[in-house]
Amino acid sequence: MPVTNDAVAIATRPRGFLALLRGWAPFVGLLVAYEVMRDLASAIGVPPHNLAPFDRHLFDGYEPTLILQAAAASLADRDLLEDAGSLVYGAHFLLPIAVGAWLWAKDRDAFSRFGFTLVILCAMAFATYVVAPTSPPWLAQPSAVRHVIDDAIQRSGLPSSLLWLYSNHDYNLYAAFPSLHAGFPVVAAAAAWQRNRVVGTLLYAWAVVVWLAVVYLGEHYVTDVVGGIAYAAMAITIVRMIRARRAWAALAEAHARPSDAPSPLRSEETTRWRSSR
Numbered sequence: 001m002p003v004t005n006d007a008v009a010i011a012t013r014p015r016g017f018l019a020l021l022r023g024w025a026p027f028v029g030l031l032v033a034y035e036v037m038r039d040l041a042s043a044i045g046v047p048p049h050n051l052a053p054f055d056r057h058l059f060d061g062y063e064p065t066l067i068l069q070a071a072a073a074s075l076a077d078r079d080l081l082e083d084a085g086s087l088v089y090g091a092h093f094l095l096p097i098a099v100g101a102w103l104w105a106k107d108r109d110a111f112s113r114f115g116f117t118l119v120i121l122c123a124m125a126f127a128t129y130v131v132a133p134t135s136p137p138w139l140a141q142p143s144a145v146r147h148v149i150d151d152a153i154q155r156s157g158l159p160s161s162l163l164w165l166y167s168n169h170d171y172n173l174y175a176a177f178p179s180l181h182a183g184f185p186v187v188a189a190a191a192a193w194q195r196n197r198v199v200g201t202l203l204y205a206w207a208v209v210v211w212l213a214v215v216y217l218g219e220h221y222v223t224d225v226v227g228g229i230a231y232a233a234m235a236i237t238i239v240r241m242i243r244a245r246r247a248w249a250a251l252a253e254a255h256a257r258p259s260d261a262p263s264p265l266r267s268e269e270t271t272r273w274r275s276s277r
Helices: 005-037 052-058 064-073 078-090 094-106 108-131 148-154 160-168 180-195 197-216 222-256 264-276
Strands: none
Touching: 052 222, 064 078, 064 197, 078 148, 078 197, 094 108, 094 180, 094 197, 108 180, 108 222, 180 197, 180 222, 197 222
């Protein structure tokens, strides 16, 4: 009995759906883990830290956030700059999803590496948020640093229900270091670079835009950004080491496994025996 195309589609659909669930499970797990650890630091009584002194030490007594906000205040179209920066900041969770979807369609192995790297990065970052919570500039220095995103959203003309949701959403206020806003674009750019140099270059450029935006908006200190880049580099290195070790283990196992094919020496002896008969 011939197999129809409909039968083949029905037979393969569950397998494809399960592969989709398995492949995207790390992304869902990251969201769940973020919600779980959100209030853990305050629950165990760890006080938040202010990293402004580190920025002042790096920049000879100056704070880049204050410098950027003061420079923007003199612009005639400051509102446009603030809105653009807020949109860049808001693309935080969209970027890994978009890059993940692109890699899913192009290269499943690269997609797996990308997802694994994000998991390692977030695991290290979430652990840091619990044992060493840190305040963003707008919260640590409310009298000096403007909460630019809050101002941009209030004048955005969004429905009151969305404004209420933003104002009342219970998110982790003390998760500034390391900056995942700085780390996610690095992981995305590194993953894309191995698949397509043009896309990788564009994403590295996007990463620089994000770094400047989060400092200007008062959401992160430069110290937070450097920390996010360092954590991303560590996550990429850890994943590469793990995969390299697995590859070597698989290669060693393949060499140790007895081969069914005859050895060259035995084949030569068999040929000589047959020739002598």
